[in-house]
Amino acid sequence: MTIAPDKTTDKSTEIVVPEGHVKLVIDGLEVVAPKGELLIRTAERLGIVIPRFCDHPLLDPAGACRQCLVEVEMGGRPMPKPQASCTMTVADGMVVKTQLTSPVADKAQAGVMELLLINHPLDCPICDKGGECPLQNQALAHGRSDSRFHEHKRTFPKPISISTQVLLDRERCVLCQRCTRFSAQIAGDPFIELLERGSQQQIGVAKDKPFQSYFSGNTIQICPVGALTSAAYRFRARPFDLVSTPSVCEQCSSGCAERTDWRRGKVQRKLAGDDPEVNEEWICDKGRFAFRYATADDRFTRPMVRDAESGELRESSWTEALQIAAAGLAETRDANGVGVLTGGRLTVEDAYAYSKFARIALRTNDIDFRARPHSAEELDFLTSSVVGTNPDNGVTFKGIEAAPAALLVAFEPEEEAPIVFLRLRKAARNKKTKVFHLGQFTTPAVEKTFGTLLACVPGGEAAALHGLPEHASDVVDELSKPGAVILVGERAAEIPGAFTAVVKLAERTGAKVAWIPRRAGERGALAVGATPNLLPGGRLVTDAAARTEVERTWGVEEGVISAKPGRDTTGILTALVAGELDGLVVGGVDPFDLPDPELAEKALSKASFIVSLELRPSAVTAHANVVLPIAPAVEKSGSYLNWEGRHRVFGTTLEGTGALPDCRVLDTLAVEMDADLFTQTPAASAADLARLGDNVSAAAAPNVPAPLLSPPKAGQAVLATWRRLIDNGSLQDGEPHLAGTARPVVAKVSEATAGHLGIELGGEITVSTARGSVTLPVEADDLPDGVVWVPANSGDVTVRRNLAAGHGSVVSVSGGKA
Amino acid sequence: MGMLDPVKGFGVTFATMFKKVVTEEYPEVKKVTAPRFHGRHQLNRHPDGLEKCVGCELCAWACPADAIFVEGGDNTEEERYSPGERYGADYQINYLRCIGCGLCIEACPTRSLTMTNEFELADDNRQDLIFTKEDLLAPLLPGMEQPPHPMRLGDNEQDYYVNGPELAKEAQK
Ligand code: SF4
Ligand code: FES
Numbered sequence: 002m003t004i005a006p007d008k009t010t011d012k013s014t015e016i017v018v019p020e021g022h023v024k025l026v027i028d029g030l031e032v033v034a035p036k037g038e039l040l041i042r043t044a045e046r047l048g049i050v051i052p053r054f055c056d057h058p059l060l061d062p063a064g065a066c067r068q069c070l071v072e073v074e075m076g077g078r079p080m081p082k083p084q085a086s087c088t089m090t091v092a093d094g095m096v097v098k099t100q101l102t103s104p105v106a107d108k109a110q111a112g113v114m115e116l117l118l119i120n121h122p123l124d125c126p127i128c129d130k131g132g133e134c135p136l137q138n139q140a141l142a143h144g145r146s147d148s149r150f151h152e153h154k155r156t157f158p159k160p161i162s163i164s165t166q167v168l169l170d171r172e173r174c175v176l177c178q179r180c181t182r183f184s185a186q187i188a189g190d191p192f193i194e195l196l197e198r199g200s201q202q203q204i205g206v207a208k209d210k211p212f213q214s215y216f217s218g219n220t221i222q223i224c225p226v227g228a229l230t231s232a233a234y235r236f237r238a239r240p241f242d243l244v245s246t247p248s249v250c251e252q253c254s255s256g257c258a259e260r261t262d263w264r265r266g267k268v269q270r271k272l273a274g275d276d277p278e279v280n281e282e283w284i285c286d287k288g289r290f291a292f293r294y295a296t297a298d299d300r301f302t303r304p305m306v307r308d309a310e311s312g313e314l315r316e317s318s319w320t321e322a323l324q325i326a327a328a329g330l331a332e333t334r335d336a337n338g339v340g341v342l343t344g345g346r347l348t349v350e351d352a353y354a355y356s357k358f359a360r361i362a363l364r365t366n367d368i369d370f371r372a373r374p375h376s377a378e379e380l381d382f383l384t385s386s387v388v389g390t391n392p393d394n395g396v397t398f399k400g401i402e403a404a405p406a407a408l409l410v411a412f413e414p415e416e417e418a419p420i421v422f423l424r425l426r427k428a429a430r431n432k433k434t435k436v437f438h439l440g441q442f443t444t445p446a447v448e449k450t451f452g453t454l455l456a457c458v459p460g461g462e463a464a465a466l467h468g469l470p471e472h473a474s475d476v477v478d479e480l481s482k483p484g485a486v487i488l489v490g491e492r493a494a495e496i497p498g499a500f501t502a503v504v505k506l507a508e509r510t511g512a513k514v515a516w517i518p519r520r521a522g523e524r525g526a527l528a529v530g531a532t533p534n535l536l537p538g539g540r541l542v543t544d545a546a547a548r549t550e551v552e553r554t555w556g557v558e559e560g561v562i563s564a565k566p567g568r569d570t571t572g573i574l575t576a577l578v579a580g581e582l583d584g585l586v587v588g589g590v591d592p593f594d595l596p597d598p599e600l601a602e603k604a605l606s607k608a609s610f611i612v613s614l615e616l617r618p619s620a621v622t623a624h625a626n627v628v629l630p631i632a633p634a635v636e637k638s639g640s641y642l643n644w645e646g647r648h649r650v651f652g653t654t655l656e657g658t659g660a661l662p663d664c665r666v667l668d669t670l671a672v673e674m675d676a677d678l679f680t681q682t683p684a685a686s687a688a689d690l691a692r693l694g695d696n697v698s699a700a701a702a703p704n705v706p707a708p709l710l711s712p713p714k715a716g717q718a719v720l721a722t723w724r725r726l727i728d729n730g731s732l733q734d735g736e737p738h739l740a741g742t743a744r745p746v747v748a749k750v751s752e753a754t755a756g757h758l759g760i761e762l763g764g765e766i767t768v769s770t771a772r773g774s775v776t777l778p779v780e781a782d783d784l785p786d787g788v789v790w791v792p793a794n795s796g797d798v799t800v801r802r803n804l805a806a807g808h809g810s811v812v813s814v815s816g817g818k819a
Numbered sequence: 820m821g822m823l824d825p826v827k828g829f830g831v832t833f834a835t836m837f838k839k840v841v842t843e844e845y846p847e848v849k850k851v852t853a854p855r856f857h858g859r860h861q862l863n864r865h866p867d868g869l870e871k872c873v874g875c876e877l878c879a880w881a882c883p884a885d886a887i888f889v890e891g892g893d894n895t896e897e898e899r900y901s902p903g904e905r906y907g908a909d910y911q912i913n914y915l916r917c918i919g920c921g922l923c924i925e926a927c928p929t930r931s932l933t934m935t936n937e938f939e940l941a942d943d944n945r946q947d948l949i950f951t952k953e954d955l956l957a958p959l960l961p962g963m964e965q966p967p968h969p970m971r972l973g974d975n976e977q978d979y980y981v982n983g984p985e986l987a988k989e990a991q992k
Binding site: 241 | 877
């Protein structure tokens with residue numbers, strides 16, 4: 002393609018170059034580009050694709066592969082050699098010729114391709130990347146059709162596992178360093194590096210340090226060749242036999258966009274979707290690899306009812322199961338009443354069905370989505386500060402990225418909401434956002450967000466927050482800058498006064514507050530009123546006008562919705578034990594997640610009628626009178642509300658499996674009980690919810706003083722504990738490769754505490770309460786004195802189940818085995 | 820219609836009696852096909868019995884009739900079906916769909932898939948016309964051993980691909 006030069010000059014008089022922009026010519030086309038833009042991207046905007054391997058829009062430029070060479074002319078003088086367009090920024094008056102117009106650039110690119118292929122094994126038939134491989138595609142487009150290299154190729158032993166999940170085939174690697182740059186820049190886990198020199202140059206890990214990263218799966222996705230592959234997807238399928246369905250991750254409250262690839266009715270892998278507002282192009286390993294729970298052998302496929310004679314569960318028809326469930330629920334409702342525990346993993350549509358079911362079929366407000374430690378203070382906080390917030394008026398991922406400062410309260414971002422962690426790191430790395438962690442020790446996340454630890458005793462967070470203006474006025478100053486954010490985690494519910502202190506601090510500084518729960522369904526459940534004090538849309542149960550509005554929209558008689566605020570999770574369980582409630586409807590709740598598993602166990606055995614809507618057997622199943630199987634996320638459509646309050650809508654991935662979503666099951670069950678939910682499908686449920694809309698009632702902020710803490714006695718310590726990203730969670734079942742990348746199960750204490758309590762560091766520690774004990778290895782860290790940290794649900798250590806203790810509990814500690 | 824036309828007709832019959840007979844006495848006498856006839860597929864083996872198929876699915880990709888289904892599998896030291904990392908764990912050809920074009924044979928990178936001259940592919944039900952790996956694998960010849968078993972001819976797949984036949988001869992000595 003040639004363009005008459007006079008034409009170009011003609012045009013140049015027409016184009017106005019805005020401030021901060023430059024004008025250049027690419028392949029004869031004039032283009033205006035913002036200063037600092039990389040040539041390769043300017044070309045892309047024009048629709049000119051320059052071949053590349055190492056370039057990635059979210060990674061710093063490296064210029065490692067040299068595939069993107071173009072001819073550049075500056076000020077009328079051609080540069081002596083072709084230049085890498087992925088590292089060169091645009092400049093005024095530049096004239097660029099890509100492979101399309103310049104034989105020089107074309108030849109240079111072909112030459113680079115030939116060199117890249119010299120040591121490449123060309124084992125595409127057995128490579129997982131075959132069919133979707135940038136090297137394959139670009140070799141076809143820009144490479145030679147035959148090889149001039151007849152000597153022996155350099156070989157390496159075939160794949161080495163650099164973690165239990167990630168396999169590295171060094172022969173295939175083109176040394177583009179996308180993986181190492183991702184790990185160092187984005188994730189902050191530089192465990193994978195470029196080693197050796199010359200033809201022996203290779204990617205590798207240190208001998209005793211595997212590629213330990215919660216984000217390692219992203220390197221597999223961005224590797225432009227098949228050098229990095231996953232153990233989970235190894236040899237499973239080819240791109241041409243996969244059907245790709247856009248989906249949303251069900252694992253945490255970030256709500257990442259994903260792409261689910263499936264074949265013959267079975268999910269084969271998940272990839273990160275591209276959503277600049279939310280997860281950019283990354284997801285965590287849990288979201289990527291944990292999906293086999295849905296195909297576990299023990300999944301329920303048929304409804305079950307408890308046989309009156311044998312007392313055992315037996316399979317039944319839907320009709321029979323629903324009739325028995327309806328009759329049992331109606332009876333218990335008319336006796337003392339029925340409570341509803343929904344669990345925190347429902348879609349908005351399903352949670353709405355539970356909420357409506359409780360109100361009009363069971364005529365109660367005894368419904369709670371919090372299958373974890375919770376408090377009345379938390380409910381006040383959620384009602385006054387969280388419900389109704391959305392990306393337009395609240396904190397967002399982008400907001401975090403732009404914030405001058407962020408304070409994290411009882412929130413461990415890398416473990417609880419990994420994408421929030423990536424944004425915090427990005428903000429801190431690029432924009433120098435100051436990140437303050439109010440926690441117990443310098444966790445990896447504190448280091449990787451270049452953060453400051455504000456250490457306090459577990460349970461002392463509230464007092465620490467109240468003391469900030471006095472003791473750490475710099476933090477308050479930073480938080481007073483416009484755009485600053487405070488992020489509160491679900492653990493705050495275990496700390497009396499924490500929410501109150503957060504609200505006070507926010508009022509004082511003007512910082513915006515966001516609540517970031519761990520589970521994907523919690524924000525949605527809150528919005529649709531699966532809580533004892535709220536109706537859908539943030540309406541207070543105690544607000545008569547709001548009740549009437551809901552009753553009218555639902556088309557039910559006035560007075561159906563009870564005006565009495567209901568019981569929370571613990572309240573429902575206690576009432577069951579005391580005989581003040583008779584029946585229970587349970588969604589996906591694991592009693593061992595609850596603050597007091599023993600109370601839960603007692604309540605389950607005491608309840609006279611239990612209906613369990615479950616995917617797989619749980620501790621509830623043994624007590625249930627009726628078990629109704631429901632669909633996992635891939636087999637239904639719906640939406641999640643992520644922590645920002647953003648709707649994350651997804652369609653059905655696997656159609657026609659016959660599995661029913663909760664909303665459909667509840668709708669039919671309600672019909673048996675003479676109530677109409679109008680939630681036959683997720684779409685119907687969403688439409689019914691939309692008719693109600695939001696109408697957030699004003700509510701009082703929480704007001705709980707920070708308690709006075711007494712120091713632990715001799716032989717005791719205060720327990721700090723939270724869950725890890727990769728742990729015993731039931732949604733991670735069936736994934737041994739993923740489980741292998743979990744962080745080691747160790748307890749942490751400070752050196753001084755270890756000395757006091759006679760604990761040998763590097764040895765074992767036994768943590769016990771009146772309920773039981775756990776023994777695990779122990780190491781030193783910078784915790785406050787008198788504090789011991791234990792992972793909440795990893796390996797054999799399940800704090801709730803073993804100890805019935807939580808964050809801030811006082812526990813007995815001794816060295817060695819119990 | 821002329822008067823002599825019926826006689827003409829018998830003339831044709833009469834003349835045909837002296838031509839070469841085209842009727843096949845099938846199935847009493849089986850026709851020998853041309854050597855390159857596209858018949859039933861076969862999955863070949865290395866000289867020691869290991870499978871040549873690496874489960875790459877290129878045949879399935881090439882097939883214009885979508886008659887082939889393949890799923891790869893991962894060889895382990897304890898359970899090895901082919902030299903190298905990958906083997907065909909599931910292999911099916913649907914002869915209700917196959918049009919015998921042979922594109923799959925051209926696509927096969929290891930010469931695992933070839934076609935035999937066997938053409939008797941008729942049945943009275945659909946199920947039996949989906950041939951699985953067991954039906955398609957070449958019979959074990961003398962010196963071959965039913966996989967899974969370790970690589971007998973060399974230390975790695977290179978040995979098999981580069982000097983398989985020589986190594987096999989040596990092994991037999
Ligand atoms: S392993 Fe992949 S991502 Fe890493 S340098 Fe090699 S080719 Fe690039
Ligand atoms: S893409 Fe430019 S050097 Fe790799």
